[in-house]
Amino acid sequence: MCNNKNLVTLVIPTHKRHDYLSRIVLFYQNSGIKIIVLDSSPDIYEGHMPMAIEYIHCPEMNFKQKISFALDMVSTQFVNLTADDDFIDLVSLKKGLDFLKENEGYVSYVGQYQALLENDNYKIMDSQEVGLSARKLNGSIENKIKSFSLDYHQILWS
Numbered sequence: 001m002c003n004n005k006n007l008v009t010l011v012i013p014t015h016k017r018h019d020y021l022s023r024i025v026l027f028y029q030n031s032g033i034k035i036i037v038l039d040s041s042p043d044i045y046e047g048h049m050p051m052a053i054e055y056i057h058c059p060e061m062n063f064k065q066k067i068s069f070a071l072d073m074v075s076t077q078f079v080n081l082t083a084d085d086d087f088i089d090l091v092s093l094k095k096g097l098d099f100l101k102e103n104e105g106y107v108s109y110v111g112q113y114q115a116l117l118e119n120d121n122y123k124i125m126d127s128q129e130v131g132l133s134a135r136k137l138n139g140s141i142e143n144k145i146k147s148f149s150l151d152y153h154q155i156l157w158s
Helices: 018-028 063-073 090-102 141-149 152-156
Strands: 008-014 034-039 053-057 078-081 114-117 123-126
Touching: 008 018, 008 063, 018 034, 018 053, 034 063, 053 063, 078 090
Parallel strands: 008 034, 008 078, 034 053
Antiparallel strands: 114 123
């Protein structure tokens, strides 16, 4: 369990993957973290949704609209945008939050992750193979925005 409910919000967009929502509920229901799930599926999710997870059925919204809507709802200092088929290690999340609190010059943090590659005989690929890490942005605000925007993966899922 993690006691960061007032520090971080997990935003989890989903679309037509209710089977994944069941896994999300099981994994995060006792995490102690504020969680917002935005579901743009045509049908509302009918499975169990604990009060700890805020479920929003929004079939009329596209991905960008869902993220914007969720960010307007966030009241915590940090946000973690998480795919509906990913699971955040809560110890690693805490380490990342501690790092960001102690290093104000950093705008994002990506910990290590592993991916199971089905099309490569279930080879496990870790984050060192794709070169993700925390980074500090320097220069003017325009340069910081340009630099931050260069890494699509890091922006979207960090």
